[in-house]
Amino acid sequence: MSGQDEQKPIGVGLIGFGTIGTGVVKVLRDNAEVIEQRLGSRLRLVRIADLDLDTDRGVDLSGIVFDADASALIADPDVQIVIELIGGYDVPRKFILEAFAAGKHVVTANKALLALHGREIFGAAASASVEVAFEAAVGGGIPVLRSLREGLAANQIETVLGILNGTTNYVLTEMESTGEDFDVVLKRAQELGYAEADPTFDVEGIDAAHKLALMTTMAFGAEITFEDIPTTGIRGLLPIDFELAAQFGYRIKLLGIAKCHRSEDGQERIEARVQPTLVRDSSLLAKVDGAMNAVLVIGNAVGPTLYYGAGAGEMPTASAVVGDLMEIAREIRRGGSGPVPPLSYFPEQIGPKPFVPDAELSGRHYLRISVKDQPGLLGRVTSLLGDEAVAVETAMVRSANGSDSIILLTGVAAEDGMQRAIVRIVELDEVTEMPRVIRIEEEA
Amino acid sequence: MSGQDEQKPIGVGLIGFGTIGTGVVKVLRDNAEVIEQRLGSRLRLVRIADLDLDTDRGVDLSGIVFDADASALIADPDVQIVIELIGGYDVPRKFILEAFAAGKHVVTANKALLALHGREIFGAAASASVEVAFEAAVGGGIPVLRSLREGLAANQIETVLGILNGTTNYVLTEMESTGEDFDVVLKRAQELGYAEADPTFDVEGIDAAHKLALMTTMAFGAEITFEDIPTTGIRGLLPIDFELAAQFGYRIKLLGIAKCHRSEDGQERIEARVQPTLVRDSSLLAKVDGAMNAVLVIGNAVGPTLYYGAGAGEMPTASAVVGDLMEIAREIRRGGSGPVPPLSYFPEQIGPKPFVPDAELSGRHYLRISVKDQPGLLGRVTSLLGDEAVAVETAMVRSANGSDSIILLTGVAAEDGMQRAIVRIVELDEVTEMPRVIRIEEEA
Known part of the structure; x- marks a missing residue:
C-alpha cells in the first residue's frame, strides 16, 4: 500500500x-x-x-x-x-x-x-x-449499463427489456396482492413515499421511457429519444385484469422493451415500447415485486442475462x-x-435507425372489452378479430357490479391487424369503452 | 470513425x-x-x-x-x-x-x-x-465479477451467494420435477452433455467452491482457497427431500455462500460454505432452473442485487x-x-482473515433422519435437539418402501449446538444412517 x-x-x-x-x-x-x-x-x-x-x-x-x-x-x-x-x-x-x-x-x-x-x-x-x-x-444501484457496455461488449445485443420504474411496480404488486383499485393503491404509495405527489412521470410510463431510450441508444447505437417510444402507463388497469392474468398463468408488469431486428443484409431496425405487459408467472421478471427493478439483456453470444436490484432510493x-x-x-x-x-x-x-413497422410485429394479446347486452356479442367480436387474422385462444364473459366484460386471449397476430380489429370492435354499439389490450411478452 | x-x-x-x-x-x-x-x-x-x-x-x-x-x-x-x-x-x-x-x-x-x-x-x-x-x-457469461469490482466498488460487500454450478442445478431441477433418483437424473445429464463422464468436480461441489473462493477474495479481500471452504455436494439427496421442501414452501439449491461479519472495531471475519440449501420458493434464486446460474450480491449501500445467466457453455x-x-x-x-x-x-x-466459528453462526435447518421402529422416537429426537437449544418448528414421520423417516424443521439455532445434537441423534440405535441436514438460507 x-x-x-x-x-x-x-x-x-x-x-x-x-x-x-x-x-x-x-x-x-x-x-x-x-x-x-x-x-x-x-x-x-x-x-x-x-x-x-x-x-x-x-x-x-x-x-x-x-x-x-x-x-x-x-x-x-x-x-x-x-x-x-x-x-x-x-x-x-x-x-x-x-x-x-x-x-x-x-x-x-x-x-x-x-x-x-x-x-x-x-x-x-x-x-x-x-x-x-x-x-x-x-x-x-444495479450496474446494468456497465454490464451492457463492458461485460457484454462482445455481443450483438438483441433485446433489452425490464421493469424500469419502482413506483409503478410497487403499485402493480399491491393491486395484485390486495385486489384494490388503482387509485386506492396509488394514494397509499404516495403516503408511504413510494410515489410522488404528482405521479405522472412514473404512472404514465414516462420515467421508464426515459430509461429505455438511454438503454436503446447504448445497446443498439440507435439515436432515439423517449418521445419516439410508444408509451402506455398503468392507469386503467382493473383488479379483474390481475385476477384473470393469474388465472391464465401470467402477471402484469410495466415493461420497457427494446429489440433490434437485424436482417441478412445487416440492416438494423428498432422495436421499442413501454406498456403494461403479461409475463409468465414462471419467469424471473414475474418475481420482481414491490419497488425493485430488473432488466433482461439478451446477447447473441451470452444468451439471456438478468440484472436485479433496487431501482431507486438514497x-x-x-x-x-x-x-x-x-x-x-x-x-x-x-x-x-x-x-x-x-x-x-x-x-x-450513434445514428438514426428505422423503427420496425407495426405490420411486421406480432404477438399474443389479452383483451378486456366492457360491453352491455353481451349475449351473442362474443361471436361477433371473435368474428371481427378473425377478419384481421387474429385467432382467439381463450374467451370468457364476466359479469360484475352490473357491467359485463368479454375477456380474450389471442393467438399470435400482426400488430396492425390487431389494431384494425380493435377499431372495429369499438364501433360496436354494445361496447361501452375503449378495450384494454395487454401484450403478452413470451421472451420476458 | x-x-x-x-x-x-x-x-x-x-x-x-x-x-x-x-x-x-x-x-x-x-x-x-x-x-x-x-x-x-x-x-x-x-x-x-x-x-x-x-x-x-x-x-x-x-x-x-x-x-x-x-x-x-x-x-x-x-x-x-x-x-x-x-x-x-x-x-x-x-x-x-x-x-x-x-x-x-x-x-x-x-x-x-x-x-x-x-x-x-x-x-x-x-x-x-x-x-x-x-x-x-x-x-x-454473466458479468458478475465485473459488477463486484466496478459497479459495486463503492460498497462494503456483505454477502455473496448463489447458484454457481449449472450441472448440479440441472440435476436438482430434474430431480424435483420428475421425482426421480439422483443416479437416474445424473445419468441422463451425462447423456445430454450437462454433466461430464467424471462428474465429481461438479456433483461434490468442488467447482462451486472454486468459484466461491474467487468471489470471496474479490468481495472481501480475504485470502482463501477452495480447500478452506466447507463443501457438501448433492449426492444423498432423495426425492422425498424435494417433495417435503416444496410442502414447507422451499426449493433445494446447491448454494455457494460467503458473508463478511464486521464488528464495531472494524475486524472482519469470513463465513463461507458450499452446500445444498433450502431457499424460499418465492425467492428469485428458487426460479433459477436447469443449467442457469445466478449470484446474489448484497452491498451496504446498494442492498441486494442479483445477476443471472448461462453459467457455462461455448x-x-x-x-x-x-x-x-x-x-x-x-x-x-x-x-x-x-x-x-x-x-x-x-x-x-488481500490477506488472511479469520473464519467465524460455528458457535457464532446460527440458522434454521431441515433434518431427515432414517429410522427403524419409529414410534416414540420423535420425542427422544426432539428432546436431544432441545438439549442443545434447537427448537423444532415442524415435525412429521414418513413411511415409504419399508423404511421410516423423521423430518423436522428447526427454529434458529447455533451451528455448533446443531452439530452436537446430530452426533447424539446418530448414536441412537434406531437411527440407521447419518441424518441429512439442509440449512435454510433466509437471505437467498
Whole structure:
C-alpha cells in the first residue's frame, strides 16, 4: 500500500444536495476505507452547491465548502469531477456543459436530460475529452449499463427489456396482492413515499421511457429519444385484469422493451415500447415485486442475462454514483496526456435507425372489452378479430357490479391487424369503452 | 470513425482450442464489426496453440497460425494478449507465468487454477505490470465479477451467494420435477452433455467452491482457497427431500455462500460454505432452473442485487472471454508508459482473515433422519435437539418402501449446538444412517 498512500486525493464537487446527494455524502464517508483500498487513492468531497442552504441533511459537512454557487464549484481547481444531481432539463444541462468546458468530468443520474439531450451531452463530453458517467440513470444501484457496455461488449445485443420504474411496480404488486383499485393503491404509495405527489412521470410510463431510450441508444447505437417510444402507463388497469392474468398463468408488469431486428443484409431496425405487459408467472421478471427493478439483456453470444436490484432510493442510487466516481478517478490516476477514449461508446457510432413497422410485429394479446347486452356479442367480436387474422385462444364473459366484460386471449397476430380489429370492435354499439389490450411478452 | 480506423489491430493468441476456445473464435468472427465499433480498433486472432491439431472445430482458421507450440505463441511479438483456456493446474500456471514474463496480458477462465494459486498469479501479474482478467471463471457469461469490482466498488460487500454450478442445478431441477433418483437424473445429464463422464468436480461441489473462493477474495479481500471452504455436494439427496421442501414452501439449491461479519472495531471475519440449501420458493434464486446460474450480491449501500445467466457453455463463456479481451485492449490503446493500475484490486490488499466459528453462526435447518421402529422416537429426537437449544418448528414421520423417516424443521439455532445434537441423534440405535441436514438460507 506504500506507493498508493502517496497518491493525491481526487477532488469531487456535488451540485444538488437532495436525497441522492445526501446518500452520496454518506457513502463517501461510510465506505471511505474500502473506496481508498480499491482505488489506491482517496475521493475527497471538496464542495457542495445547492439553493437550499438551510435544511439539515443529517450529515457532517466539516471540511466541505457548501454554498449556492454551482459555477464557482465547477471553476474550483480542486474539483476534478462534478456530480450533477439537480434533476430537470435546462439547469443541469447548463451546468454539465459548463463543467465540460472547464475540463471537468461529470457524473449524473439525470435520465430525463440524457434521454432528451443525450447526443448533445455525449458529443460535448467527447469534444472536451472528458468523461460523462451515468450508471445511476437506469436501475438505480444495479450496474446494468456497465454490464451492457463492458461485460457484454462482445455481443450483438438483441433485446433489452425490464421493469424500469419502482413506483409503478410497487403499485402493480399491491393491486395484485390486495385486489384494490388503482387509485386506492396509488394514494397509499404516495403516503408511504413510494410515489410522488404528482405521479405522472412514473404512472404514465414516462420515467421508464426515459430509461429505455438511454438503454436503446447504448445497446443498439440507435439515436432515439423517449418521445419516439410508444408509451402506455398503468392507469386503467382493473383488479379483474390481475385476477384473470393469474388465472391464465401470467402477471402484469410495466415493461420497457427494446429489440433490434437485424436482417441478412445487416440492416438494423428498432422495436421499442413501454406498456403494461403479461409475463409468465414462471419467469424471473414475474418475481420482481414491490419497488425493485430488473432488466433482461439478451446477447447473441451470452444468451439471456438478468440484472436485479433496487431501482431507486438514497443509498442504492448513491452506490451507482460513487461507483462512477471511482471509475473516472481511476482514469484520472492513470493519467496520460492525450484524450481518453470514452468509457461508454463512440458518439459518432450513434445514428438514426428505422423503427420496425407495426405490420411486421406480432404477438399474443389479452383483451378486456366492457360491453352491455353481451349475449351473442362474443361471436361477433371473435368474428371481427378473425377478419384481421387474429385467432382467439381463450374467451370468457364476466359479469360484475352490473357491467359485463368479454375477456380474450389471442393467438399470435400482426400488430396492425390487431389494431384494425380493435377499431372495429369499438364501433360496436354494445361496447361501452375503449378495450384494454395487454401484450403478452413470451421472451420476458 | 476516421481517427479510429487508423488504430492498429490488437493481436491475440489463444492457448487451448476446445469448446470455449472454439466459441472465442466464433465470437471474434461473428461480432467483429460491433467489437471494432465499441473498441475503436480490431481484435486480431494471430495464433492458436493446442496439442490436438487434427479435430475439425468447424471454424475458418485462415490467416491464423495454428500449431502445438504455446511458448512460441507467447513469444510472438504480434501477440499482445494471451487467452489461456487449457484447464487444469500445472500447465496453464506455467504458461500464464511465462506470458507475464514476456510482458503479455492474460485472459483466463480457469477458476480451479485461480482458486488454488490466485495469490501467486495476481502477484506475478502486478509485478510484471500486466493485466490478468478472468470474468469467465465465475458465472460463465454473466458479468458478475465485473459488477463486484466496478459497479459495486463503492460498497462494503456483505454477502455473496448463489447458484454457481449449472450441472448440479440441472440435476436438482430434474430431480424435483420428475421425482426421480439422483443416479437416474445424473445419468441422463451425462447423456445430454450437462454433466461430464467424471462428474465429481461438479456433483461434490468442488467447482462451486472454486468459484466461491474467487468471489470471496474479490468481495472481501480475504485470502482463501477452495480447500478452506466447507463443501457438501448433492449426492444423498432423495426425492422425498424435494417433495417435503416444496410442502414447507422451499426449493433445494446447491448454494455457494460467503458473508463478511464486521464488528464495531472494524475486524472482519469470513463465513463461507458450499452446500445444498433450502431457499424460499418465492425467492428469485428458487426460479433459477436447469443449467442457469445466478449470484446474489448484497452491498451496504446498494442492498441486494442479483445477476443471472448461462453459467457455462461455448458461446456464453466466450462472451465473457472476449469482453475481457476488449477491456484489456482498451487499456493497451490508452497507452501510457508507467505501470497500469490493476483492473481488479490490489493484491497487497488481500490477506488472511479469520473464519467465524460455528458457535457464532446460527440458522434454521431441515433434518431427515432414517429410522427403524419409529414410534416414540420423535420425542427422544426432539428432546436431544432441545438439549442443545434447537427448537423444532415442524415435525412429521414418513413411511415409504419399508423404511421410516423423521423430518423436522428447526427454529434458529447455533451451528455448533446443531452439530452436537446430530452426533447424539446418530448414536441412537434406531437411527440407521447419518441424518441429512439442509440449512435454510433466509437471505437467498
